[in-house]
Structures are given as structure tokens and as C-alpha cells.
Amino acid sequence: MRIAVMGAGAVGCYFGGLLARAGHDVVLIGRPLHVEAIRRQGLRMETATFDQAVPLRAETEASAARGSDLVLFCVKSADTVEAAEQLRPYLAADTLLLSMQNGVDNAERMREVLRQPVSAAVVYVATGMVGPGHVKHYGRGELVIEPATGDAQAAQALIAAGVPTEISANVRGALWSKLLINCAYNALSALTQQPYGRLVEGEGVWAVLEDLVTEGLAVAQADGVQVEGDVREAVRKIAVTMPGQLSSTARDLARGKRTEIDHLNGHLVRRGEALGVPTPANRVLHALVRLMEQAPH
Known part of the structure; x- marks a missing residue:
């Protein structure tokens, strides 16, 4: 799959990095500090089971999401509408956006801006950016996602990448x-x-x-x-x-x-x-x- 991570902080880098390790074409869209480090040396992923630099693309502009099958939407809640509007010109009609944010109403706010399928996700993970382009995983890592067009393919990719993922109606x-x-x-x-x-x-x-x-x-x-x-x-x-x-x-x-x-x-x-x-x-x-x-x- 072609996957973009919009707002590649600790959560986005962790899940995007796992998907890249599993062979997917992943681009991280984030702040210049992290983007520059990832371009130079890859995304350093430090977990309980591995510590390695994962090669993947990193950009600062929303246009990097062009052609994506799946967008992991990880921006801060206050930036939801603005980030969705930035993405809108570059999304295909069937691109699935997975809202992996804190709060309970971000997916609804995204749907007011976008025509693409949007799935709210509950993220149970402890991660942190401990340096430029360096994400550390402290624990857990499961997702519960809302039914939406394309959900099965997204869940299958995540599960194969080592992310326990459940599709739930509630x-x-x-x-x-x-x-x-x-x-x-x-x-x-x-x-x-x-x-x-x-x-x-x-x-x-x-x-x-x-x-x-x-x-x-x-x-x-x-x-x-x-x-x-x-x-x-x-x-x-x-x-x-x-x-x-x-x-x-x-x-x-x-x-x-x-x-x-x-x-x-x-x-x-x-x-x-x-x-x-x-x-x-x-x-x-x-x-x-x-x-x-x-x-x-």
C-alpha cells in the first residue's frame, strides 16, 4: 500500500515506521527537524524488540500524500480542520483517512471538510520522540478502528506489520x-x-x-x-x-x-x-x- 502519515510525531512515526518495515511505501509528513534527520539517516525506531534505522520518505508538505491509499492522520486536535483542508487537493476519492488522534470528535470534523472515507481510531500506545527522527516505544500498540470503506485492507496491512487491530462498531x-x-x-x-x-x-x-x-x-x-x-x-x-x-x-x-x-x-x-x-x-x-x-x- 501507499501510505502517508500526516502529522508524523511520536504516534505517526511509530505506526508509519512499522508499516515501512513491513514493506509498504510510506511517507512521513512532519516538522522540518524530524524530516531532515529522517532524510539523512532514516527513522530510528527504538523498541523492546528492535532498535534500527528504518529507511522511508519524509516531507514537510501535504502534497506528499498524493496517490496514497491510506492516510494515518495524526495531527494535534486543534489542527484537524486545517490539516484536512491541506490534504484535500491531493487525495483520491477512495483514500481512507484514519484519525489516530486524542479527543472524540475529530473524525466528524474531518468529514465536514473531506468527501473521502474517514475512520476514527482508538490508539493505545505509549511512544515519544526522544530526538530528531528518533521514536521510542514504551508500551502497548493496539488500534480499534471504525468501519469505513477500505477498513479491511487497512486492518490487514496493520496486523501484518505487527499492530493488533480490531474493527469495532462501537x-x-x-x-x-x-x-x-x-x-x-x-x-x-x-x-x-x-x-x-x-x-x-x-x-x-x-x-x-x-x-x-x-x-x-x-x-x-x-x-x-x-x-x-x-x-x-x-x-x-x-x-x-x-x-x-x-x-x-x-x-x-x-x-x-x-x-x-x-x-x-x-x-x-x-x-x-x-x-x-x-x-x-x-x-x-x-x-x-x-x-x-x-x-x-
């Missing part, structure tokens, strides 16, 4: 489950700059996590969402299975970058307002992270 419920986990941990990790394992050792933190999840489940119920799995148990497990992990929001804040908090706790606050469900704990964390974004660095 991706919305899985996206909300991940959203509630992110709303529990991301802002607290960002504001304290602490990894999950250390974070939960703080006085009163488990009670705050419980408040955040309870509010999120109430909003989901009012919104008619059938949340997948036991979110409270999933939140408890995160601190055990990923004790050294800093949230993506924490990394963005530390680098002085705009976070995705508007599409995490901020989304819950907005949906809660629309549905008449109070979300005081989520509102406080959203406001605090937004204030930290605006603080001088």
Missing part, C-alpha cells in the same frame, strides 16, 4: 473510554510534571481521579454514549502499567506548546454545559492548564 464508546482516562490523568500530570505512578501517591489524588471519572461518565450517559469497559478499573491500572509515563499534555506544556486540553477536559466541560451536567473538577483542570499555557516561559 468506536465511539472506546473513544470516550480513552477520553475519560485522559481527562483523569493528563491535566494532573501536566500541572505537576509528574508521571502517573508518582502522581497517584499524592494526598487526595485518587479522590480527584474518581471525581473526574464520575463527571465524565455522567456526561457520556447524557450524551447517549455506551462507554466501553470499566473506566474506573482502567484508570486504576494505568498507574500500575505505566508508572513512569508523563502525559502528552505534560510534555507539550513543558515545551511551551499548545496542549490538547480543549479537546480533553474542555470537551467534557462543553458537552456538560450543553447537556446540563455539572463538571466542576474537569472545569478547574481545564482552566488551570489554559492558564499555564499562557504563562511566560
Whole structure:
């Protein structure tokens, strides 16, 4: 398959790199710092089972997606509409776009801009860019994707590349489950700059996590969402299975970058307002992270 990765950060580089290793024609579309490094020496992939430089193409412009069968869409949520509009002139009618982003409404926003098939994907992976053109994999790596034209071919390619992939009719419920986990941990990790394992050792933190999840489940119920799995148990497990992990929001804040908090706790606050469900704990964390974004660095 011809595959483009739009927004080739840690998630895009990891999955794009695996697909390139499996023999697919992959182009990474990303920031100049990473693109230049990948052009010089390939994409360095550091995982528990291999550490190697993977040769593949890297570009900075959306035009590099021309002729792609599949686009892994990995831009930050705030950039969704702009990035979709940049891609639009270069996509074939049957190009499948896989939204591999945080948040729960990115695929819907993409469909307002594009006529191509769009599939929302729930991404369960811990990765980070630890240097120019250097992605490190810390754990997991599964995908749950929404039914769409071309989904079977995409899933087959991903599975063959070593990515456990499931097609599910309730991706919305899985996206909300991940959203509630992110709303529990991301802002607290960002504001304290602490990894999950250390974070939960703080006085009163488990009670705050419980408040955040309870509010999120109430909003989901009012919104008619059938949340997948036991979110409270999933939140408890995160601190055990990923004790050294800093949230993506924490990394963005530390680098002085705009976070995705508007599409995490901020989304819950907005949906809660629309549905008449109070979300005081989520509102406080959203406001605090937004204030930290605006603080001088």
C-alpha cells in the first residue's frame, strides 16, 4: 500500500515506521527537524524488540500524500480542520483517512471538510520522540478502528506489520473510554510534571481521579454514549502499567506548546454545559492548564 502519515510525531512515526518495515511505501509528513534527520539517516525506531534505522520518505508538505491509499492522520486536535483542508487537493476519492488522534470528535470534523472515507481510531500506545527522527516505544500498540470503506485492507496491512487491530462498531464508546482516562490523568500530570505512578501517591489524588471519572461518565450517559469497559478499573491500572509515563499534555506544556486540553477536559466541560451536567473538577483542570499555557516561559 501507499501510505502517508500526516502529522508524523511520536504516534505517526511509530505506526508509519512499522508499516515501512513491513514493506509498504510510506511517507512521513512532519516538522522540518524530524524530516531532515529522517532524510539523512532514516527513522530510528527504538523498541523492546528492535532498535534500527528504518529507511522511508519524509516531507514537510501535504502534497506528499498524493496517490496514497491510506492516510494515518495524526495531527494535534486543534489542527484537524486545517490539516484536512491541506490534504484535500491531493487525495483520491477512495483514500481512507484514519484519525489516530486524542479527543472524540475529530473524525466528524474531518468529514465536514473531506468527501473521502474517514475512520476514527482508538490508539493505545505509549511512544515519544526522544530526538530528531528518533521514536521510542514504551508500551502497548493496539488500534480499534471504525468501519469505513477500505477498513479491511487497512486492518490487514496493520496486523501484518505487527499492530493488533480490531474493527469495532462501537468506536465511539472506546473513544470516550480513552477520553475519560485522559481527562483523569493528563491535566494532573501536566500541572505537576509528574508521571502517573508518582502522581497517584499524592494526598487526595485518587479522590480527584474518581471525581473526574464520575463527571465524565455522567456526561457520556447524557450524551447517549455506551462507554466501553470499566473506566474506573482502567484508570486504576494505568498507574500500575505505566508508572513512569508523563502525559502528552505534560510534555507539550513543558515545551511551551499548545496542549490538547480543549479537546480533553474542555470537551467534557462543553458537552456538560450543553447537556446540563455539572463538571466542576474537569472545569478547574481545564482552566488551570489554559492558564499555564499562557504563562511566560
